[in-house]
Amino acid sequence: MGIAAIADQITRSVEGVTSTLTAPFTDPVIRLGVTGLSRAGKTVFITSLVANLLDRGRMPQLTAAANGAIKTAFLQPQPDDTVPRFAYETHLARLTAPDPSWPEGTRQISELRLSLRVQPAGLLSGLSGPRVVHIDIVDYPGEWLLDLGLLDLTYAQWSKAALDRAKGRPGGDAYLALAATDRCQCAFVGTAGSQPCHSLYRASERRARCRVFRLHAGAVPVAR
Helix, strand or coil: CCHHHHHHHHHHHHHHHHCCCCCCCCCCEEEEEECCCCCCCHHHHHHHHHHHHHCHHHCCCCHHHHCCCEEEEEEECCCCCCCCECCHHHHHHHHCCCCCCCCCCCCCCEEEEEEEEECCCCCCHHHCCCEEEEEEEEECCCHHHHCHHHCCCCHHHHHHHHHHHHCCCCCHHHHHHHHCCHHHHCCCCCCHHHHHHHHHHHHHHHHHHHCCCCCCCCCCCCCC
16 A cells, blocks of 8 residues: 555545534544554654655645645644654655665654644535644554563463574574573572573574564563
């Protein structure tokens, strides 16, 4: 699905919101969450979507722009000051530079508010002027998807599953050998004694990633 098709779906949702009378004294808000696996292109997608909605001349097939439903589009501060702002301008500058470069991957949740001034649709559209609809775009780190499988597991269950997957993988056997020793078993996480186990686990994880394998990042699994 192309950017124009996705933008059309969003603007149809916006038109549907503005055609209702459920909140006549407040600006409607649509929250759009964007997630996907790491390096799937979430940052590039959001940057491209916002850039094209701000400059709708790039998308002549965008229905809402062609029929004049979208009067204008502009960025505003996100409603939650505790959430970092999505660095739209920085990402756009990198992508459109003379020597373009891929943006850094998403490391933490961020948010961007794009506001559209839209002419309401429906039977009463001729009786009301344009309304402002806010689209709050939330960018989620891709690694969060990998953590969904942990919701139904205890720490011990996750540790056993991670150890089972490590067998035979690059660097995995070396970690398992050390994890089974008293040196690793008696060390508390975060102490100097746990550092060798932690370092070997991270090293095996990085090597596995290079071989297209995935191990859950985070706490070090403990052998039982």
